[in-house]
Amino acid sequence: MAFPLTIVLLISLSIFISCLHASDPPLTLDYYASTCPNVFDIVKKEMECEVLEDPRNAALVVRLHFHDCFVQGCDGSVLLDDTVTLRGEKKASTSVNSLKGFDIMDRIKNKVESECPGIVSCADILTIAARDAVILVGGPYWDVPVGRKDSKTASLELANANLPAAEEGLLSIISKFLYQGLSVTDVVALSGAHTIGMARCANFRARIYGDFEATSVKTPESETYLSNLRSMCPAALGGDNKESAMDYVTPNLFDNSYYHILLNGEGLLNSDQELYSSALGIQTKELVIKYAHDPLAFFEQFAYSMVKLGNITNLDSFVNGEVRQNCRFVNT
Template sequence: MLRMGRASATAGVLRFVRAFALCVATACLLLAAGMPSPVAAQDPSKLSLQYYSKTCPNVEHVVRTEMECAVRADTRNAALMLRLHFHDCFVQGCDGSVLLDDTATMIGEKQAEQNVNSLKGFDLVDKIKEKLEAECPGTVSCADLLAIAARDAVVLVGGPYWDVPVGRLDSKKASLDLANSDIPTAQQGLLTLIAKFWEKGLDATDMVALVGSHTIGFARCENFRDRIYGDFEMTSKYNPSSEAYLSKLKEVCPRDGGDDNISAMDSHTSDVFDNAYFETLIKGEGLLNSDQAMWSSIAGYSTSDTVNKYWADPEAFFKQFSDSMVKMGNITNPAGGEVRKTCRFVNT
């Protein structure tokens, strides 16, 4: 459960609950009236499985070959590519904007709070893009590259396969402001997370499945210090039976310093994409506050049953994860764009 804290904090939570309930009620009225949700206005209809069938038929082979090499060299590369795709889609849609470097006139999304010290894998993207440009110049977008590479990353560490619709365009700009506001953070609780996913057209079931990607990868000490020391007002509590695990985390992440020290988000099988992550939540051992929030309830909202389901039935998790990845990948940028020659800069 989430810890409520002082009376003033409780009042603040209640105000947010009322605002969130009003938001949900408004969305229900819009849907009942046949009006589109905010994301529905973005048109993913141009995406298809055959988009490159004539212009670059070997696109998936090229990406898969490079991803196999990268994951064989370091399994953590799988989580890096999956995270890049997620952070890309949550800002302006899946448009490759997260890959843009800063310029004299633009500060890119790489400088956002959730990206600046922990988002990696850009060199691997550059390598894959170079191979694609040699195979079929000016054809495959960086946004599609990320979508395909994320799928291959999951498969290569034991996760499910899904067909990736393609045809996205690369944005000509990035948004630092949206990156700072729209990407979920490690400290946020259940209601805030539900709201952030809903804004992208993703429901609570999608959210739990997608957060299940934390079955692979690592987090920096800076992002879980509040949880292990209980310094954050709304931080969920560790299960007392997890004292040994908690002590180990405190060795990795001291109260002062060590921000860049890392710990696996799935303490059981960090290099395999499976459903073991959900067991850590049931045991109260979610590394991030946002992880443990999946095993909580507040103001009538609960995702604990979904966590239980995915821990009991790995096939159900794999299917929903695949479906939710396609759904997230269908969030396109209505502003359109181009096919960048290099993923770090717009075409000149």
Template sequence: MPIFHISHFLNLNFKIKMGISNKVYGVVMMIVYCGLFVVSYSLFETGETRLTLDYYAKTCPNVLQIVRKEMECAVLSEPRNAALVVRLHFHDCFVQGCDGSVLLDDTITLQGEKKASNNIHSLKGFRIIDRIKNSIESECPGIVSCADILTIAARDAVILVGGPYWDVPLGRKDSTSASYELANTNLPSANEGLLSIISKFLYQGLSVTDMVALSGAHTIGMARCENFRQRIYGDFDATSDPNNPISRSYIEKLRSICPLVGKTGENNITAMDNMTPELFDSSYFQMLMRGEGVLNSDQELYSSLLGIETKALVKKYAADPIAFFQQFSDSMVKLGNITNSDSFVNGEVRKNCRFINT
């Protein structure tokens, strides 16, 4: 992992902004995050690659078929399960790398990541991974890691709702630790600014292009009222067309789901893509171009004054679904290749994805 922490960048962000105009600030921060990308990318690229496509060819040759069958059942019963599994994978990889740490339950001796502020209300789908693990353990006991299961399941989840295919390198080990603290700091939040989100992706070795493409997974995601209230009672009117009756109807619907005051609607949800919420496609980017992104962090990709590159990418993917699919596939491989070096030395293959082996 990079030797600097994300807070170093954010402190620099604040110090720069305090002393210069907004225009100069934007130019300086673009230079900073481009420089940060070079450092972060080089650190990840020099790491030894331990993952291979045929890792389980001899020890558990049917692993891909088992995962696919279980995911088919899960998505057929509830299409929303596809988004839940993809989100689980993302939240796992952004904390300690893709090591299955997000799957660990709290115990007397271990504080897991599930109750971190960025996870406690947004992560579900754990039982799906449990079912897959149980099926694989029946055929190949002690062979396939939970981290690998989650990575394969995320790929299959995307395919099953119309998204692209990609090969999944395998060979991850499950960590024997988790990080509640990193789950609170490394993961982007719904109301975060563009530069802060960019810096969090760069810290993981992911580019701005990766960030925009991976954000496209919100085409099948759902959002809680708590996470989009600030957006719909904030600058939604400014980014969308107030004279468009469809836009007006949409914002009225969102506000009926999520009232301005009171906590009665905190857990009410809405699709982040109201056009085709159960289909993995590029309509999410078309919504951003209309100024109708549900989350502040999403709309920032298109509407932020500092988002010159991200705005161009949103336009590209909105117009060219094939380009989006290709980049999403490449970016998901990069995401899955964020590994926990310690897990290769001290890691294990958990018998139960929720607990470290005893």
């Protein structure tokens, strides 16, 4: 059976990246066992406070972790502020005006530093916090390997190039995941994190005034949902920063409702609905259906995929990295 050239290229890229990541430095579960044995408890307690204050904080931290790992690996580069000598990633096209949660990381880092000064990297804290954030809103548990170092650099260019955008097509999204050593299955499972996320009007305007009606099942509920979206997000310029939940059914609960929304053709972002509606998404469509009907399978795969995401590393951070005292700035 002959495969389209685009699929062949994606398969070849996947094999290449698998080899590329095979020699990544190892992470371990007991890295801080003797130097900061309470770090997991500290992060968990702080995340409990943050999510209790506002359940949406869970999604902010998970998104921060994702943005960190897709640029230079999971090395805390996303947390760096711009300085005279360093250009950070916070103003990347997929991050500016929408990436939040930096103050949450500041508070957790301060707590960890007070007990274990100079021991635990910001990259590890963010990875642990993302796991705890998911659990606190009903999601699955997974063990978090640790031992990352914080980078002394950031890359606005890589942030703009590597991170998937809201209006991106399916093959482009898949290629960006494959580049990180993540599979098509990981694409669909990790996208399920949008069950607790919010999106800005600027990122879903084209969708709700584009093909939303074509993919939607056109029930009274669906029509009301679209009408509400359009009322808060006008077709003309304005209201860019107004937000809507990507899972309008259970926005503060980590469950598989997101996939049911895609089955109904009501995905808020084009990049989400493409997983089910794209003519090129034979495998992704099957996975959306599977996770919609089997929440346990989704939870198991999401946990596995989050470990893979968190294990994206680069040798430079291990050799030349550090443990930042302040997550926003490299040590002086």
